[in-house]
Amino acid sequence: xxxxxxxxxxxxxxxxxxxxxxxxxxxxxxxxxxxxxxxxxxxxxxxxxxxxxxxxxxxxxxxxxxxxxxxxxxxxxxxxxxxxxxxxxxxxxxxxxxxxxxxxxxxxxxxxxxxxxxxxxxxxxxxxxxxxxxxxxxxxxxxxxxxxxxxxxxxxxxxxxxxxxxxxxxxxxxxxxxxxxxxxxxxxxxxxxxxxxxxxxxxxxxxxxxxxxxxxxxxxxxxxxxxxxxxxxxxxxxxxxxxxxxxxxxxxxxxxxxxxxxxxxxxxxxxxxxxxxxxxxxxxxxxxxxxxxxxxxxxxxxxxxxxxxxxxxxxxxxxxxxxxxxxxxxxxxxxxxxxxxxxxxxxxxxxxxxxxxxxxxxxxxxxxxxxxxxxxxxxxxxxxxxxxxxxxxxxxxxxxxxxxxxxxxxxxxxxxxxxxxxxxxxxxxxxxxxxxxxxxxxxxxxxxxxxxxxxxxxxxxxxxxxxxxxxxxxxxxxxxxxxxxxxxxxxxxxxxxxxxxxxxxxxxxxxxxxxxxxxxxxxxxxxxxxxxxxxxxxxxxxxxxxxxxxxxxxxxxxxxxxxxxxxxxxxxxxxxxxxxxxxxxxxxxxxxxxxxxxxxxxxxxxxxxxxxxxxxxxxxxxxxxxxxxxxxxxxxxxxxxxxxxxxxxxxxxxxxxxxxxxxxxxxxxxxxxxx
Numbered sequence: 001x002x003x004x005x006x007x008x009x010x011x012x013x014x015x016x017x018x019x020x021x022x023x024x025x026x027x028x029x030x031x032x033x034x035x036x037x038x039x040x041x042x043x044x045x046x047x048x049x050x051x052x053x054x055x056x057x058x059x060x061x062x063x064x065x066x067x068x069x070x071x072x073x074x075x076x077x078x079x080x081x082x083x084x085x086x087x088x089x090x091x092x093x094x095x096x097x098x099x100x101x102x103x104x105x106x107x108x109x110x111x112x113x114x115x116x117x118x119x120x121x122x123x124x125x126x127x128x129x130x131x132x133x134x135x136x137x138x139x140x141x142x143x144x145x146x147x148x149x150x151x152x153x154x155x156x157x158x159x160x161x162x163x164x165x166x167x168x169x170x171x172x173x174x175x176x177x178x179x180x181x182x183x184x185x186x187x188x189x190x191x192x193x194x195x196x197x198x199x200x201x202x203x204x205x206x207x208x209x210x211x212x213x214x215x216x217x218x219x220x221x222x223x224x225x226x227x228x229x230x231x232x233x234x235x236x237x238x239x240x241x242x243x244x245x246x247x248x249x250x251x252x253x254x255x256x257x258x259x260x261x262x263x264x265x266x267x268x269x270x271x272x273x274x275x276x277x278x279x280x281x282x283x284x285x286x287x288x289x290x291x292x293x294x295x296x297x298x299x300x301x302x303x304x305x306x307x308x309x310x311x312x313x314x315x316x317x318x319x320x321x322x323x324x325x326x327x328x329x330x331x332x333x334x335x336x337x338x339x340x341x342x343x344x345x346x347x348x349x350x351x352x353x354x355x356x357x358x359x360x361x362x363x364x365x366x367x368x369x370x371x372x373x374x375x376x377x378x379x380x381x382x383x384x385x386x387x388x389x390x391x392x393x394x395x396x397x398x399x400x401x402x403x404x405x406x407x408x409x410x411x412x413x414x415x416x417x418x419x420x421x422x423x424x425x426x427x428x429x430x431x432x433x434x435x436x437x438x439x440x441x442x443x444x445x446x447x448x449x450x451x452x453x454x455x456x457x458x459x460x461x462x463x464x465x466x467x468x469x470x471x472x473x474x475x476x477x478x479x480x481x482x483x484x485x486x487x488x489x490x491x492x493x494x495x496x497x498x499x500x501x502x503x504x505x506x507x508x509x510x511x512x513x514x515x516x517x518x519x520x521x522x523x524x525x526x527x528x529x530x531x532x533x534x535x536x537x538x539x540x541x542x543x544x545x546x547x548x549x550x551x552x553x554x555x556x557x558x559x560x561x562x563x564x565x566x567x568x569x570x571x572x573x574x575x576x577x578x579x580x581x582x583x584x585x586x587x588x589x590x591x592x593x594x595x596x597x598x599x600x601x602x603x604x605x606x607x608x609x610x611x612x613x614x615x616x617x618x619x620x621x622x623x624x625x626x627x628x629x630x631x632x633x634x635x636x637x638x639x640x641x642x643x644x645x646x647x648x649x650x651x652x653x654x655x656x657x658x659x660x661x662x663x664x665x666x667x668x669x670x671x672x673x674x675x
Contacts, residue, residue: 015272016050017292018283019265022237023047024295026244028302028329032322039247042261044145045208045254046240047299049265051149052212059157060172060216063164073157075353078360079344081146084297084336086363089115092139092304093370099312101392101577102379104137109374111140116364116371118150125200137311139304144200151202152209160213173219176210183207184259191255193476198254205254211262215269223274233271233279239264250474250521297341298333305329314570314578384581391577394637394646401440407462409477413484418458422450431457431496431661434485435467435562437644439500442562445650445657446498453661457496460485466506467499468544469551472525473506486548490555497552498660500562502643503602507541509534512567512598512642538601545605546612553614560660563606563619564599565643566590566629572639573646576632589629595621618659620645623652 023046030040058076062068089112096108114123121144135141163175184207190198198204214220223229243261251257271277283289291298302325309325310317317325344351351359374380378396381389399406405419412418420429421443431450433443440461450457460467465478469486472479489497505511509522521534526544530536545561552559568575568588575588596603606617624630624638631638638649645653 013272014289015276015280015283016054016269018280018285018288019046019050019268020292020295021288022240022283023050023265024291024298028298028326030244031303031306032326033316037244038249039244039261041249042240042243042247042258045258045261046265047145047295048149048205048208049212049262049269052209053216053269054212055153056160056213056216059160060164060169063161064169068157068161070157071353073153075356077150077153078356079349079351080296080341081150082360082363083340083344084300085115085143085146086367087336087340088300088304089140089367090370092308093367093374095304095308096139097380097383099308100379101395101574102381102384102389103392103395104311104574105374105379106377106396107137108139109371109379111138111143112371112374113368114371115140115143115147116368118147120144121147121151121200121202125196136307139307142299142303148200148202148205149209152206156209156213169217173214173217176214176217177219180207180210180214183210187258188252188255191252191257195252195474195476208254208258208262211266212269215266215273218273220270223271226275226277229271229274229277230279231277232267233277236264236267236271237279237282239267294330294333294337297336298329301332301336302326302329305332311578312582314575314582384577388577388581391573391580391637393573394640394648395571395573395577397640397646399440399640399644400444401459401461405459405461406437406440408460408481410480410484413460413481413488418460418488421447421457421459423454423456425456427454427456429456429458429492430494431455431498432460432485432489432494433457433498433500434460435498435500436461436465436502437463438502438562438565439467439498441644441650442498442500442653442657444647445654446660449654449657450661455661458488458494460488464502464505466501466503466524466541466544467548468506468524468541469548470526471540471544472523474522486551486555489552489557493555494557496560496661497557498560498562499548502567503541503564504567504598507538507601507605508598509537512569538605541601542605542608546609549609549612549615553612557614559612559615561606561609561615561617563617563621564602565620565645566595566624567598568629568631568639568642571641572631573637573641576637587628589631591628592625595625595629618656620653620656623656624649 023043025043026037026040027043028040030037030043034040059068059073062072093108093112096105100108111120111123114120120140124138124141124144160172163172167175183203183205187198187204187207190201190204223232240261243264247253247257247260268279268283272280305325305328306317306322309321313321343349344356381392384392401419404412404417408418418432421433422431433439433446440459440463443459443461446457460481462475462478462481465475465481466473467482467485469482488494505522506524509524523532523534524537524540524544525532526540528540528543530539549559549561566589568590570588572588590598609615609617621629633648633652636648637646638652640646
């Protein structure tokens with residue numbers, strides 16, 4: 001039966017170490033791409049609950065005993081977090097010098113600096129977006145969770161101390177509970193509207209730490225029945241297992257979904273506080289406890305080694321290679337725990353408080369300086385041979401269109417804040433380039449063509465937002481933005497609309513790298529009676545494209561649709577540079593048949609527009625593909641990544657784009673796509 005809870009006794013709990021193992025193993029195996037572990041990333045949420053429980057238990061003990069010291073608290077945090085972190089950061093930077101191209105070494109420098117300032121979550125949040133470097137090129141991406149914790153623990157100890165002093169220990173659980181509910185509500189709202197922010201920001205993650213903190217107050221009734229403890233402990237393990245296998249990235253996360261693994265962790269902790277159950281005893285096995293003890297170091301080591309290995313071989317790691325990397329990461333974790341973590345922790349540590357703080361400041365300064373050097377030097381390009389550097393420079397080619405011209409909002413459209421392209425201010429806007437980042441990219445040569453014809457236009461470009469009306473897409477704000485652009489065309493009587501997008505992503509719901517392991521599916525839906533499913537994306541896309549073009553032509557505009565840009569399986573400049581540097585294939589462009597296979601539904605939808613007067617399609621593949629689709633021509637790289645054309649690539653499209661502002665006769669027919 002249940003009885004009133006009591007403040008947890010601060011004793012070592014082996015089953016909590018075992019719970020750490022349940023948190024770290026799914027994360028590592030998920031990063032290795034093990035099939036069946038779609039939700040392995042929820043291990044981080046379990047870590048948050050454990051951290052909130054353990055640290056709050058210590059804080060409450062010290063506060064109630066009258067010996068709370070914020071200096072001592074941060075000393076303990078420095079001992080726990082920084083030694084192993086500094087070692088991993090240093091080794092990662094050293095290895096990256098030998099394998100990273102300048103553009104990626106420069107980005108690593110930024111993340112090194114942000115990590116030392118406990119702000120990597122904010123860095124990766126602000127960096128996230130359509131032009132974001134692939135996660136597979138970010139060795140320190142996993143440090144976002146450390147920054148969330150550190151930001152949480154900047155304010156939490158003081159707030160807890162104030163709450164206990166003003167309200168007493170009995171009411172502190174209510175304060176934590178109220179904060180927990182507020183943070184969870186914010187997380188639910190943000191996960192639906194601003195998913196990237198919800199994932200990275202401390203306010204939308206605080207409830208997970210507060211879940212553990214609430215348990216530490218003893219406010220939850222103890223479970224006296226052994227049978228109930230056994231049942232709850234098994235349920236806790238089952239809930240975590242279900243979360244790891246059933247949750248996936250397509251769900252609104254963290255929000256309500258993250259509450260599921262957190263509930264599993266909370267059940268196991270509460271059963272442990274109540275005397276333990278059969279599940280807790282299983283977690284006390286020597287293997288799980290051992291993994292739990294080295295879990296922090298394993299978390300730090302495994303991801304950078306995976307990224308660096310994959311970067312060096314320039315492809316997905318094979319299972320034998322993955323196994324080798326994980327063995328190295330496990331060995332490094334054990335050594336790090338034994339010779340780096342343990343000497344700095346515990347009452348017998350030879351390092352005093354002053355030494356710890358001096359080490360913390362010196363280490364942070366050194367890592368920050370190293371990161372700054374990577375950034376200021378541009379990634380030390382002098383390391384590379386000239387032929388490698390020639391390719392690598394294209395990866396650093398700036399997109400000419402940047403915020404605020406890229407990623408405007410519906411309010412920006414409504415309030416005439418879209419950026420102008422083409423002729424000077426004396427000319428009134430007469431056209432709009434509308435679409436995702438491909439529209440932004442193609443607007444650069446279109447601006448020059450328009451200026452030569454004394455035409456002035458507007459750019460309505462939002463990354464990963466299809467220029468289609470009356471559809472729902474996972475990107476928050478996309479539907480409202482598109483409605484405002486359509487109104488803009490109708491009210492300002494714009495005579496030409498150019499539509500451009502990464503069409504196959506919307507028509508298929510999966511990226512081109514889907515077959516290579518990217519299993520994230522995105523549903524495009526409309527008001528039809530069909531069930532919401534990615535399998536319906538092609539039909540929804542075809543209807544939406546036609547509906548959009550018809551609405552635009554009915555408004556009196558000529559519509560030019562820029563067809564699909566051939567997609568490549570890897571970032572082109574980096575692949576060509578690494579092929580020169582390390583060896584490997586350079587012929588990475590898809591064949592004409594592969595292009596047609598990927599774009600089959602898109603090309604069918606485009607061809608179906610031929611009966612709409614005043615509309616036509618330009619097919620970039622006519623300039624880029626023959627038997628194969630080129631990624632390099634006459635020594636010039638045609639892409640800046642795996643789907644956006646470089647300046648050289650855009651130059652090849654110039655003759656096709658010249659026709660955009662040629663009047664379209666109402667009886668014009670669309671030509672078939674060329675290969």
